[in-house]
Each structure stands twice: as C-alpha cells, then as structure tokens.
Amino acid sequence: MSCAPPYVAGRRNQEMRARTRLSLWAAGVAVFLLWSWAMLVAWSNSVAAFLVLGSVSDSVGVPLDGWTVTVANGSRWELVTETGVDGDPGVYQIFQLDFGSNNAASSGDVITVTFDGPEGETHSEERTLTEDDVTSASIEVSHQTSAEPPPPTVDAIEPLTAKQLGGETITVTGTNLEVGAVLVIGDIEVPLDVAGATDATAVLPALPVGPSGVVVRNPDDREGVFSGVLTIEPALAADISGDGVVNIQDLVTVALEFGESGADLTGDVNGDGVVNIVDIVTIARDFGLSVVVAAPALSPAGDARVVAAARTVVGSDAFALDLFLRDVSSGLDGVGGYDVELAFDPSQLRLVGMDEGDMFDDAGVVFRQTHTAAEAAAGTARLLAVPLTEMASSGEGDVGTLRFEVLGSWDRALRSLRIVRADIADRQARGLRSTLTPLVRDMRLTADGRTMAGQNYPNPFNPETWIPYQLTEDADVTVRIYSADGSVVRTLDLGRQPAGGYVGRDGAAYWDGSNETGEKVASGVYFYEFRAGSYSQVRRMVILK
Structure with a gap:
C-alpha cells in the first residue's frame, strides 16, 4: 500500500476546506433570503412573485383543453394562457414576477380569473387574496362546466285533429317540458301552459288546413320533435282548399275527380268514398260561405282578364253586355271554371235575359249556376260554370251575355253597373289573378236612334283611348285625328261595318296615341272626325301626360 506524497495530501485538504467554506456561505445566503422573504411578507404583506394555477373540466371531470384563461390583478397586471398548453390536459399556470414597487400581489388584492370556452362559453371568478395566499405566493382557481339540460320530448298529443x-x-305529454315553452305548429308558435315536466296544454289559434309537424321548444331553444302530425280540418266541410271560403277552386277540385271512387279523394266532400253529384250539391249549397282564418293567401297560378263589351239596340232602351275571358297566362293547362258576379241598381236597370257562354261547349257535362230571380230583382247577376268531364284545353272564351233594359236615366243606370268579382281557377284547381276591364259608361248615344259618334273614353287620356259610335245602317267607317293646328295626325280606317252600336272596347274605334309613323304624340288638344258614309261629326279630346 502506497501513500500519497505530502504535497498531494496537503492540496486535497485545502480543496476540502474551500468546499466547506462555499457550502457554509450558500447555506448562509439561503437562510438570509428566507429570512428576507419572511421579513418582506411580514412587513408589507406583499410578494414579488405570484402563481395562479388550476384546471378546466366538464361536468363529469374530463379535462378540457383549448380554453382561454385570463388572470388579472386589478389594473396592475393581466396575463393570458390556455388550458393544456404545457402538455398537462386541462391545466393552466400563470406566474407573475415583479420586483418593482407594485410587487406581484398583496394581501387584499382582487384576482379575477376568466375562462372562455372555444364555443363561446364564459365563466369568471374573483378571489380576494388573504395573508395566507400571499405567504404561500399562490392560489388555485379551477372551473367545472355544468351539465347541459336534456332537450324536451313529445310523446303524445291529444287530440290529433282540430x-x-x-x-x-x-x-x-312528454319529458323535460319547461315553463315558458312554446308549441311550434308548422311555423306558428303557440304558448304552452306547462303543468309539470311531463304535461302541458295549449289553446290553438286559427291554423292553416292540412297536416302540420309539431315541435316543442323550451326557453333555452332546445327542441323536441313530435313523430306524428297535427291535422287541421276546414271549418267548412266544402272548403276543400282550406282558404276559408267555398269558391270556384273547391268546385273545380270536385270536378277533377268527378265519378272516381276510392279512399283519400280530395273531392269526396261527404267522405262516402265516391265523388258524385252529392259532393257537387254540397259545394253549391255552401258556395260563397266564408270564415276568418289565419291561412296565408294562396299565390295565384297565373293571370286572366275579364272583358265586358256592350252591344246596343239602336233606338231602344235596351243593351246586351257580353263577358269574355281573355289573356290567360301561358303555361297553364286551360281554365277549369269561372264565377263572375255583377251588381246594378234595380231601380235603374232590369235584367231581362241571360245567355250562357260557349267556353266549355266541348265538355260533355258542365255544372252551371246563375242568380236566382230574387237576386236579379235585388240587383245581382251571376255566371258560373265548371266542366265535369274531360274537354279540350280552353284558355279563353265567352263567359256569357246579360241583357238589360234601362228604366230611367242612362247615366245613372250605367254608373250603377259594375263587376263585383271574378273568381277563376285553372284545371288544377289553382286560383288565377283576374283583372276586370272597366265597364263602358258612355252608352247613352244608343237611345238616339241615329248614326253618330260618342265622346271618347277615357278623356283626358294617356296614351290610349276608345271612340264609341253607332250606325243606323251598314257603312264604311273612318276616324281621322287632327292636331290643334288642323294637321292630320292619324287616320283609322275601320272598313265596312254593319248597323249597330260599337261602344265597348272590343268594338269602339281605338287610338293608341301615336301618329302615322308610330311616334307618340305630345300632350294637348286634338280633334277626331267620325265619318260613316255621308255622315260626318267632329269631337274634341285631350291628351294629358
């Protein structure tokens, strides 16, 4: 065994003594720092370093990452982090170090911790620091989300028809029904009177006819869908369309299925499994009845125009009013029926006759309905027709003719005559929007018993007008239009016309307000010269733009 040389052993002893002195110095520094920390906390109740930590989890304790955590000590400092950012699921840590005059935290400070979830959730907590919090230089603030309430369910609705x-x-009847819930029928909300989590009642408002889906919606917008439907029945059995009125659409619906038998026929009004004359009579019996409903107005399937044209009897107090259906929208499968009603003053006019139109003559069977004698005596005239059998498509045609006798003043009589309504349906029982051509008011000339021209109508006008006239015998008719300085503006050559009255817009001379080259003329006074054979007459008219 060898011994270390004396100089080596001496060096080792020196190193050991140095390490011992260093350890004693470090221990002294540590003790001094701990004593200083304790003295600082004890003296000022403040710390230069402070730690806030915690976690976010769901209602069953599963950690939630991606939540933004904001920690603030009043206005002194604010730091932001996210849960799980350090790799520990759901956990966050924020460390504030401040050796300045503010220090990191002091007893009595209010620390606010705000948790913001990725789907807009937010939660905030405030913690007032105690002396123990300052001494430990840390606090723990965690957040656990609450369990979401379950959505409502709808198990049954009684009754299922209304x-x-x-x-x-x-x-x-259902589950999880809450006070303030609503019943959604189609797109209409109805308040629910919730008696408990499983039972509620509702008073129904006026609703559209037909089956509707039903949903229960709680105040938190959670919904439960009913697996069945609520069926709303018409208040009037004959109101097949459910628009609140028994009209031409319902009648056409029956006509479309006339003669068919089986279940679920729309036109089977009385429910006996066959569409027959009983259903027609039921519709006719209730025709015109209406109720106030909440159903939105049905959009028209197209357009049509009802035209009224007068045929006068020269030298008498009688005239005939022809009604036509014109300008039906293209793309429709023809007209399936019409119901036109006129009104007049029975003290001025007498309805002396009526002829049905030929619009549905191709149909083998046509259901028609007109005014009664009592209605005519009271001043109502009506023309209704619906074909019950297959027919060629009809887009327009003659509705019918009404023959009147003037009892007193032509002016008062004609002013009382008007078309009240015109209900028109296509062959799929869809309503059409009808435009009514105004009735001619200047038919007094027909009582004079001589060839003449009447005053143009309308007057003043823009840009078109009609010039009525009558002939006591066949004649070549020309209307020449002059400007105020006598220049010829336009010549209307109507050709050879038979004797009679030409008053309505389908018969009167028509001027579109343009000159011979097709240009629209300016506003002002114009004159028209009516020539029929050797007869000539001049009248004044005004264009007002």
Whole structure:
C-alpha cells in the first residue's frame, strides 16, 4: 500500500476546506433570503412573485383543453394562457414576477380569473387574496362546466285533429317540458301552459288546413320533435282548399275527380268514398260561405282578364253586355271554371235575359249556376260554370251575355253597373289573378236612334283611348285625328261595318296615341272626325301626360 506524497495530501485538504467554506456561505445566503422573504411578507404583506394555477373540466371531470384563461390583478397586471398548453390536459399556470414597487400581489388584492370556452362559453371568478395566499405566493382557481339540460320530448298529443278556426285545447305529454315553452305548429308558435315536466296544454289559434309537424321548444331553444302530425280540418266541410271560403277552386277540385271512387279523394266532400253529384250539391249549397282564418293567401297560378263589351239596340232602351275571358297566362293547362258576379241598381236597370257562354261547349257535362230571380230583382247577376268531364284545353272564351233594359236615366243606370268579382281557377284547381276591364259608361248615344259618334273614353287620356259610335245602317267607317293646328295626325280606317252600336272596347274605334309613323304624340288638344258614309261629326279630346 502506497501513500500519497505530502504535497498531494496537503492540496486535497485545502480543496476540502474551500468546499466547506462555499457550502457554509450558500447555506448562509439561503437562510438570509428566507429570512428576507419572511421579513418582506411580514412587513408589507406583499410578494414579488405570484402563481395562479388550476384546471378546466366538464361536468363529469374530463379535462378540457383549448380554453382561454385570463388572470388579472386589478389594473396592475393581466396575463393570458390556455388550458393544456404545457402538455398537462386541462391545466393552466400563470406566474407573475415583479420586483418593482407594485410587487406581484398583496394581501387584499382582487384576482379575477376568466375562462372562455372555444364555443363561446364564459365563466369568471374573483378571489380576494388573504395573508395566507400571499405567504404561500399562490392560489388555485379551477372551473367545472355544468351539465347541459336534456332537450324536451313529445310523446303524445291529444287530440290529433282540430278545426281551422282555433279555440280548441290540446294536451301535450312528454319529458323535460319547461315553463315558458312554446308549441311550434308548422311555423306558428303557440304558448304552452306547462303543468309539470311531463304535461302541458295549449289553446290553438286559427291554423292553416292540412297536416302540420309539431315541435316543442323550451326557453333555452332546445327542441323536441313530435313523430306524428297535427291535422287541421276546414271549418267548412266544402272548403276543400282550406282558404276559408267555398269558391270556384273547391268546385273545380270536385270536378277533377268527378265519378272516381276510392279512399283519400280530395273531392269526396261527404267522405262516402265516391265523388258524385252529392259532393257537387254540397259545394253549391255552401258556395260563397266564408270564415276568418289565419291561412296565408294562396299565390295565384297565373293571370286572366275579364272583358265586358256592350252591344246596343239602336233606338231602344235596351243593351246586351257580353263577358269574355281573355289573356290567360301561358303555361297553364286551360281554365277549369269561372264565377263572375255583377251588381246594378234595380231601380235603374232590369235584367231581362241571360245567355250562357260557349267556353266549355266541348265538355260533355258542365255544372252551371246563375242568380236566382230574387237576386236579379235585388240587383245581382251571376255566371258560373265548371266542366265535369274531360274537354279540350280552353284558355279563353265567352263567359256569357246579360241583357238589360234601362228604366230611367242612362247615366245613372250605367254608373250603377259594375263587376263585383271574378273568381277563376285553372284545371288544377289553382286560383288565377283576374283583372276586370272597366265597364263602358258612355252608352247613352244608343237611345238616339241615329248614326253618330260618342265622346271618347277615357278623356283626358294617356296614351290610349276608345271612340264609341253607332250606325243606323251598314257603312264604311273612318276616324281621322287632327292636331290643334288642323294637321292630320292619324287616320283609322275601320272598313265596312254593319248597323249597330260599337261602344265597348272590343268594338269602339281605338287610338293608341301615336301618329302615322308610330311616334307618340305630345300632350294637348286634338280633334277626331267620325265619318260613316255621308255622315260626318267632329269631337274634341285631350291628351294629358
């Protein structure tokens, strides 16, 4: 065994003594720092370094990453981090170090911790620091989300049918029904009277006819969908379309299925499994009845124009009014029926006759309905027709003719005559929007018993007008239009015309307000010269733009 040389052993002893002195110095520094920390906390109740930590989890304790955590000590400092950013699921840490005059935290400070979730959730907590919090230089603030309430369910609704006028009470059975919930029928919200989590009632308002889906919606917008449907029945059995009125659309619906038998026939009004004359009579019996409903107005399937043209009897107090259906929208499968009603003053006009139009003559069977004698005596005239069998498509045609006798003043009589309504349906029982051509007011000339021209109508006008006239015998008719300085503006050559009255817009001379080259003329006074054979007459008219 060898011994280390004396100089080596001496060096080792020196190193050991140095390490011992260093350890004693470090221990002294540590003790001094701890004593200083304790003295600082004890003296000022403040710390230069402070740690806030915690976690975010769901209602069953599963850690949630991606939540933004904001920690603030009043206005002194604010730091932001995210849960799980350090690799520890759901955990966050924020460390603030401040050796300045503010220090990181002091007893009495209010630390605010705000948690913001990735789907807009937010939660905030405030913690007032105690002396123990300052001494430990840390606090823990965690957040656990609350469990979401379950959505409602709808197990049953009683009854499953109701009338469209409303006022009936239905019972809803389900789960998780909350006070303030609503029943959504189609797109109409109905308040629910919730008696408990499983039972509620609702008083129905007026609703559209037909089956509707039903949903229960709680105040938090959670919904439960009913697996069945609520069926709203018409208040009037004959109101097949459910628009609140028994009209031509319902009649056409029956006509489309006339003679068919089986289940679920729309036109089977009385429900006996066959569409027959009983259903027609039921519609006719209730025709015109209406109720107030909440159903939105049905959009028209197209357009049509009702035209009224007068045929006068020269030298008498009688005239005939022809009604036509014109300008039906293209793309429709023809007209399926019409119902036109006129009104007049029975003290001025007497309805002496009526001829049905030929519009549906191609159909083997046509259901028609007109005014009664009592209605005519009271001043109402009506023409209704619906073909019950197949026919060639009809887009326009003659509705019918009404023959009147003037009892007193032509002026008062004609002013009382008007078309009240014109309900028109296509062959799929869809309503059409009807435009009514105004009735001619200047038919007094027909009582004079001589060839003449009447005053143009309308007057003043822009840009078109009609010039009525009558002939006591066949004649070549020309209308020449002059400007105020006598220049010829336009010549209307009407050709050879038979004796009679030409008053309505389908018969009167028509001027579109343009000159011979097709240019529209300016506003001002113009004159028209009416020539029929050797007869000539001049009248004045005004264009007002």
